[in-house]
Amino acid sequence: MMLLAAFDFDWHAFFFMFFALLTCGFALAVLFTSNIVRMAFYLILSLGASAGLFFLAGAEFVGAMQLMIYVGGTLVLLIFGVMLTAQSRFVTMKTSSGEWVMALVLGGALLFLLLTAAFRVGDWRTGHPNPANVGLAESKTTTQIGMGFTGVRVDKLDAPEGSTLVSGMSGYLLPFVIVSVHLLVVLVGAAYMARTKRRASSAGVGA
């Protein structure tokens, strides 16, 4: 009977707590380690666990993107940078007390802001809903996200025919294009900066 009762368990809440604890725990580990590479590794685990939270909430696309962009992309570069620029093998970071105070003030302010915002959500204060009635968000298709980027207001599809949208809020096409052009410029600039420089003498001959 014990075994059977165990399967009535609220697994959703269990996994939420599990991933949330992992995220917070490794975030704290980032804070309290002085070894940079370990820090980066804990950051990977923390971000990976938050991707788990996204998967749990049914936002598979966001979860996969979190893994791909932050865990698979940004942090590789971070580790790369640390490993290539480190002067000695196992780099440790000494944090001065001034930096601690600064970080506490900044972090505390952000935490306060987030907590007040979070506890304003009404659902938090009402009773615990029956898990059987809670429908997970369905995001089995990424079509809507793609449509949104090409300028379709997917949230206004039910709007009556002929109703005009507020000017300047007609979709995400313009921001999307601006961001992509911006990224392209950054990439071209980075490639230009990183290319091999010719020596002065050979440049004189070659040019």
Place this chain on the structure above:
Amino acid sequence: MIEPQILIILVKVVIVIGGLMTAAAYFVLLERRMAAWVQDRVGPNRVGAPLSQLNKSWKDLRLFGLGQPAADGVKFILKEEYTPAHVDKRLFVLAPISILVAALATFAVIPFGSVLPNGLFWDEPIDMAVSSGAGVGMLVVFALSSIAVYGVILGGWASNNKYSFLGALRSSAQLIAYELPLGLGILGVILATGSLDLDKIIAAQAETGWWFAFTQPLGFFVFFVAAFAEAARLPFDLPECEQELIGGYHTEYAGIKLLLFLVAEFLHMIAASFLIVMLFFGGWHFWFITGSEANPGWVHAILRIAVLMTKIFVVILFFMLVRWSWPRFRFDQLMAFAWKVMLPLGLINFVAIAVIDQVKTMSGDSIPGIDLMCAVAAWGVCIAAWVVISFAGPLVADNLPRLDLDPFDVDSQI
């Protein structure tokens, strides 16, 4: 009461993990036999059932060396669990674990067949992927494969050894560089299917009977080569190349931790074969045998699993054959190949597929034989792009030293 759905998922997990581990062990044996065959040796053919250990008068059974994987595994596990004194202990232990976890997690969204029809004790068809209905399966595979690089980087860094560190640096550069052509090769498939769901990608090929390897040859070549590089197999095994780096990132590892690295490597190869087969060779589809309906009967369902496994086996055999027939790239060739050959080819493929797909959509069914014409056009683009790149690609294909060039000229071309 245990919900049957949870039970089914647990069974699937057990089958996948158990199957993969066994497969990895036996692929090691296959690889060794294959190496022996290529090099005109006999290979490991002795370990079978050691019956003489039980009774002196019995003879040992050799069984073609089928006991070798078990012997290898036992050897690895019983070896001294040695951790050198100069390593970063925590990351040294975590690196092989993380690479194996990422490699295994990939298989959660990869289907191992089509669906099983309802029968026995379940009342709706069973999807053959562990995490069925992950609509963004392709993205998840991608995301997890980009995590694999951490095991290598951290393992190499934590080893505190020059060879390991070099291996880790090479590997990170290689894996990041080849992720781009990998993605570009897949983009054409996603464009033609309109879905990131692996099931739908296979179904799209099964319905038309045109595997994407035929309709998108350029994308297939780009993906195939990039998949070799991502799996770090020869000719792309620069992260470990035994002759230069003595094993690279796993030089300092021994015992069970080394085993984790090696198993993860084989899992990468198996995952790459799965992706190659599912994206470009129709997955479980084979003409006239498997049918293409969404809810097959038992015969078709089992045939589909058999077809998929056979295809994957063939691709893995090809992986192994390549390993023993191709010399390793130099690092500059590797990078030039990624950025100057694979990337342009991938972009050309993407544009060509977009145009061809658009023409196909606009013509609809009005032109007879449009599928064949599109495939021919795609092959034309493939050959043209290949010729152009092979004339334009500098210092990529030849192994000769260019003594006439200033070192800085060579450098600026790399």
